[in-house]
Amino acid sequence: MLKIEKQLTEKDLCILLQGRLDSQTSPQLEKEILDSIPGVEKLTLDMKELEYISSAGLRVLLVAMKAMKNQGEMKLVSVGETVRDILEVTGFADILTIE
Amino acid sequence: MEHDFRYVRFQGRELAENTLFPKGIFSICHQLANEKMDEEDAALFFEIDKWFSEELPWPGPCKRQERVVCFFKTENTEEMIKMVRPMMWLLEKYNHPYYVVFTNTPGEIVYEDRWQVCCKVEDPEIVAVQPSWSPKD
Numbered sequence: 001m002l003k004i005e006k007q008l009t010e011k012d013l014c015i016l017l018q019g020r021l022d023s024q025t026s027p028q029l030e031k032e033i034l035d036s037i038p039g040v041e042k043l044t045l046d047m048k049e050l051e052y053i054s055s056a057g058l059r060v061l062l063v064a065m066k067a068m069k070n071q072g073e074m075k076l077v078s079v080g081e082t083v084r085d086i087l088e089v090t091g092f093a094d095i096l097t098i099e
Numbered sequence: 100m101e102h103d104f105r106y107v108r109f110q111g112r113e114l115a116e117n118t119l120f121p122k123g124i125f126s127i128c129h130q131l132a133n134e135k136m137d138e139e140d141a142a143l144f145f146e147i148d149k150w151f152s153e154e155l156p157w158p159g160p161c162k163r164q165e166r167v168v169c170f171f172k173t174e175n176t177e178e179m180i181k182m183v184r185p186m187m188w189l190l191e192k193y194n195h196p197y198y199v200v201f202t203n204t205p206g207e208i209v210y211e212d213r214w215q216v217c218c219k220v221e222d223p224e225i226v227a228v229q230p231s232w233s234p235k236d
Contacts, residue, residue, distance in 0.1 A: 055140045055143040056139040056143070058143055058185070059139070059142055062146050062147065063146060066150060089188060090184075091184025091188055092185060094181045095185075
C-alpha cells in the first residue's frame with residue numbers, strides 16, 4: 001500500500017511517500033507525478049516513511065527524473081536505510097539527487 | 100586507473116554471430132528482458148534503454164548490423180556510465196556474466212560522435228599457447 005501526500009508552494013512540489021513503492025503501487029505514483037508536475041520547477045520526494053522500493057518504483061523515479069529534466073530539478077530527501085541500500089546496490093544512488 | 104583509458108565497453112561472455120566479438124550490454128539486456136526477466140525488471144530496463152535512445156545516437160553501422168562494436172569515450176560519458184550501472188545490477192540479478200573492458204586501442208574507427216566510437220571487428224586470431232616461462236617447468 002502507498003500513501004501519497006502532496007504539498008505545492010508556487011513552483012515547488014513536495015510529495016511525501018508512505019508505505020511501499022512496488023509493482024502494485026507504482027502506477028499510482030507515476031500518474032500523480034505526471035499529472036502534478038506541469039509548471040513545477042522543483043520536485044522533492046520525501047522518502048522518510050517509504051519502507052521499500054522495487055524495480056517498478058525505480059522505473060517511476062527514472063520517469064520522474066526525465067520529466068523534470070526539461071523544466072527544473074528533482075531530489076529525494078530523508079531516504080531511509082532500506083531504500084538507500086536498494087538505491088546504492090542498483091546504481092540509482094549515483095543517478096538521482098539524494099539529500 | 101580507469102581514467103587512464105580513453106574507451107570503455109560493457110560486454111558479456113557470449114559472442115555475437117555477426118562479429119564473433121562478445122555481445123554488448125544493451126544487446127544482452129534486450130535479450131534477457133524479452134526472455135528471462137520478470138515484468139518489472141524488464142520494464143525498468145526498457146525505461147533505461149529509452150533514456151539512452153534519447154541521449155545517445157544509434158550509429159549507422161550498428162543499425163545496419165555491420166561488423167562493428169561500440170565503445171564509450173570515457174572522457175564525455177560520466178552520466179551515461181552511471182546509467183549503465185543499473186543494467187549491470189540487472190545482469191548480476193539474473194546471474195549473467197559481464198565484463199568491463201577499458202582500452203586505448205579499440206580498433207579501426209568507422210564512426211564517431213561525442214560519446215562513442217564504432218570500430219571494425221577483425222577476424223579473430225588464434226595463437227598457440229605460449230610455453231611456460233618458469234625455468235622449473
